[in-house]
Amino acid sequence: MNETPPFLPVHVISGFLGSGKTTLLKSVLASEAFGDSAVLINEFGDMGLDDRLLGEIAEDTVLLSSGCVCCTIRGELSDALRRLLSQRQNGEIPAFQRVVLETTGLADPGPIASTITADPVLRHHLRPGTNLTLVDAVNAIESLQRHPVWEAQVAVADKLVISKTDLVDTSRIDHIHDLLNTINPAAQRLEREALDQCSDTLFASGPHLERFTHSQAKTWLGPWRKTVDPEKSSHLSDMLSFRLAFDGELDWTCFGLWLSMLLNRHGNDIMRVKGVLHVKDDHRPVVLHGVQHTVHPPEHIETWPDDDHRSELIFITRGITAMRVADSLDTFMRTVSDHPCPRISHA
Numbered sequence: 001m002n003e004t005p006p007f008l009p010v011h012v013i014s015g016f017l018g019s020g021k022t023t024l025l026k027s028v029l030a031s032e033a034f035g036d037s038a039v040l041i042n043e044f045g046d047m048g049l050d051d052r053l054l055g056e057i058a059e060d061t062v063l064l065s066s067g068c069v070c071c072t073i074r075g076e077l078s079d080a081l082r083r084l085l086s087q088r089q090n091g092e093i094p095a096f097q098r099v100v101l102e103t104t105g106l107a108d109p110g111p112i113a114s115t116i117t118a119d120p121v122l123r124h125h126l127r128p129g130t131n132l133t134l135v136d137a138v139n140a141i142e143s144l145q146r147h148p149v150w151e152a153q154v155a156v157a158d159k160l161v162i163s164k165t166d167l168v169d170t171s172r173i174d175h176i177h178d179l180l181n182t183i184n185p186a187a188q189r190l191e192r193e194a195l196d197q198c199s200d201t202l203f204a205s206g207p208h209l210e211r212f213t214h215s216q217a218k219t220w221l222g223p224w225r226k227t228v229d230p231e232k233s234s235h236l237s238d239m240l241s242f243r244l245a246f247d248g249e250l251d252w253t254c255f256g257l258w259l260s261m262l263l264n265r266h267g268n269d270i271m272r273v274k275g276v277l278h279v280k281d282d283h284r285p286v287v288l289h290g291v292q293h294t295v296h297p298p299e300h301i302e303t304w305p306d307d308d309h310r311s312e313l314i315f316i317t318r319g320i321t322a323m324r325v326a327d328s329l330d331t332f333m334r335t336v337s338d339h340p341c342p343r344i345s346h347a
């Protein structure tokens, strides 16, 4: 009699834009317990930086220094999972024991489980694992009011990890706990800062791991799919994502001033800015994150991940176009900086 093949769990890290998914993923992958993982990163708008920040990445699957295999999803999730399984079976990549998927900040993670359980190939090899959702303590309350998908991300979580608790006071954290209690009282609750001690068991015992069936997946996902169907949701229809690339070095002081002014004025409609910058008089790349009105302290990384040293900035906005942002930066730099503004291209 044939032995039943072991099912590999697909764990999901979700959370609204800028909530700390990649930061958490990096720390999880640094743990020995996750050396045999396949990592899938899904980026909004077909372009992204997370893979560059995680490690060297080629067109397709690559081996990260942690030993994990990593690839960026450019198309359908089911195609990416099938490809990984086939590469594993053919010995082209190490025999990973789990998949960890980082979703886009605008994704409803709910349908992922049914993608796996409804697919005739995937369901013989994979099982939905733990859904872990990051809740950004700085932006949670506003996100709930403005973005229905935030609620869906919280609602489907098995584990809720509150990030950025170091940036808010305890009354705000209490308020967030109250909100989470009303939306998803069943999820295990963790604060991000406590995670480093327990990252080995982060995905252990997802409640759906052993007992999830196709029909349960449908019932469980139904209401959420209806409320946040991106085709129908007016909240997502005016979202734009674009990338600005710069041909030369940037004057960091002037750039920082421009960005603060931009987010101060338009933070409600600029959901996310992130970038890798080549700044004047510094050979190290500067990694920059802005989430709505907040710019996080920039981080220097020691070396560039590849030979491409051009600055790149990615924006996710509600209705603010690439042309408008590029023109604003160009005009500001010409007026204020002694250093010429590098040529800006956008896509």
Ligand SMILES: Nc1nc2c(ncn2[C@@H]2O[C@H](COP(=O)(O)OP(=O)(O)OP(=O)(O)O)[C@@H](O)[C@H]2O)c(=O)[nH]1
Binding pocket: 015, 016, 017, 018, 019, 020, 021, 022, 023, 024, 050, 104, 105, 163, 164, 165, 166, 167, 192, 193, 272, 274, 288, 289, 296, 297
């Ligand atoms: N102070 C503080 N900053 C954090 C914490 N977690 C993440 N950050 C910062 O938040 C910014 C965004 O973090 P990311 O990990 O890139 O967020 P993300 O969810 O992957 O972002 P997207 O992929 O664009 O949705 C970075 O500057 C992080 O250093 C935290 O717990 N505290």
